[in-house]
Amino acid sequence: MHNLILGYGSAVTDDLVLRRQVCFALYAASRALTDVYRPILDEFGLTYPQYLVLLVLWERPDDAPTVSELGAELRLDSGTLSPLLKRLEGAGLVVRRRSARDERRVEVGLTEQGRALRQQVDEVPLQIARATGLGITELVALRDTLTRVTDTIHRQKEQ
Amino acid sequence: MHNLILGYGSAVTDDLVLRRQVCFALYAASRALTDVYRPILDEFGLTYPQYLVLLVLWERPDDAPTVSELGAELRLDSGTLSPLLKRLEGAGLVVRRRSARDERRVEVGLTEQGRALRQQVDEVPLQIARATGLGITELVALRDTLTRVTDTIHRQKEQ
DNA sequence: CAAAATTAAGTTGTGCACAACTTATCGGGC
DNA sequence: GCCCGATAAGTTGTGCACAACTTAATTTTG
Missing domain, CATH: 1.10.10.10 (Winged helix-like DNA-binding domain superfamily/Winged helix DNA-binding domain)
Structure with missing residues (x-):
């Protein structure tokens, strides 16, 4: 029980299981948040x-x-x-x-x-933040982690 | 100094600043990771x-x-x-x-x-995880936070 | 059992994303 | 001053996403 995400590279392990993958979580969360934005932004x-x-x-x-x-x-x-x-x-x-x-x-x-x-x-960010169900501390931590991931990827790309 | 993300709802505050928004971080990270996948999956x-x-x-x-x-x-x-x-x-x-x-x-x-x-x-998840620059513990925590956000949004939608 | 409501998949139209390409302009070197 | 490589924006083509709609099969209900 611990090849979570990184795994040991065997086809019989669980690495290829959808719910274990951080990338799917990211992809799903991004689309879910866009779903929250859609009706709000639609008014404008x-x-x-x-x-x-x-x-x-x-x-x-x-x-x-x-x-x-x-x-x-x-x-x-x-x-x-x-x-x-x-x-x-x-x-x-x-x-x-x-x-x-x-x-x-x-x-x-x-x-x-x-x-x-x-x-x-003006009120849009507040509405969105509420929909996530996270507190300010968690939101800031999440944002910073994601920004770090994005920057890491972009830095690798430039080299 | 603390209307970060949630803010107090005034147009002169910083809520509408791109880099402060968790949603942009999510959107950017999701696209960055897809960029990592693209050349790898392209081979298949x-x-x-x-x-x-x-x-x-x-x-x-x-x-x-x-x-x-x-x-x-x-x-x-x-x-x-x-x-x-x-x-x-x-x-x-x-x-x-x-x-x-x-x-x-x-x-x-x-x-x-x-x-x-x-x-x-088989090796794809490992390659991707490496590109994020995060360790297993951080990846699992990130995945779980994102899954929680997604589930929260979907639960709200059903009601 | 027949009409109505529901469900499943597919289609159409719009708007991203992104690769690959085109066109136009700019700057440097000779 | 002219050529050449670089740069900026736009265009074309492909593949998602998603809303709105269509078609067909099934289920519910009177």
Whole structure:
């Protein structure tokens, strides 16, 4: 009884059992939380990834980051962001404009409407945190563990 | 200094800051781990969700669960599973057959090839666990916390 | 037993993710 | 000033996820 997750590499062990795998737990929890977000964000006409983009923009309202800078924050590439930003622009929440000094870059800025939305979604993090059933201490610990895992993986990738 | 995550619900607080949100940490970690899986599973011609389906089938090789039973394990609906299973069948790893006693049901069974694949992916969980940089104790704790969150959310949903 | 409600799987449409590719612009070296 | 490699954003194609719907079989109920 202790090849949990790491196991000793035999096909007759339990390593390949779904419920034992931390990756499935992560995958399932991520989708479950997105399920909690969906009806809440739906009232604002947003998807979760769109909400994430707005979070970045709200952090620096006078900045108008480029598509690449947004991608670096969220770890998403232009293949994901380009159509997503087009939809946010269609909804009147952001504007995209070519940079004057570098015509390759596209700067993404908030519209008045996009800026105003911030106040309306103010209660969202609280609602989500409640749904997890965890206390603040556990949430912070979970967040930090997950961030450490993500950073470890990304650091390995760069080398 | 302590509206971390839960916060006190004001727009001028830090609740809406990306890096503070446990949900983003979860979303980012889930995608990062899938990134680790991708090149590994690619050698077997599998995606991560396809691998998850096989995990369920390998757990009970003589069972041939229905599409719904698979969906209950993985929390995926037929809209996701139907085309996925069609691809697994096209790859020669599973077979789908209408149940004799209930023509609505479709039973999903492993082919010889699908059964044989189990031995080949035996080392995968170990490789993944190593990539996280966490020890066994931390991995088990993380898994259990995440499972608790997922169960909490699903229990709330049913009521 | 027949109509109505339920259940199972599949289909359609939308929106991510991501790989691979294209197009346009930029910067450095000659 | 021109070529060349690098960079930025966008496009195309594939595969999830999931809502909403369709079709077919089964169960419930009057």
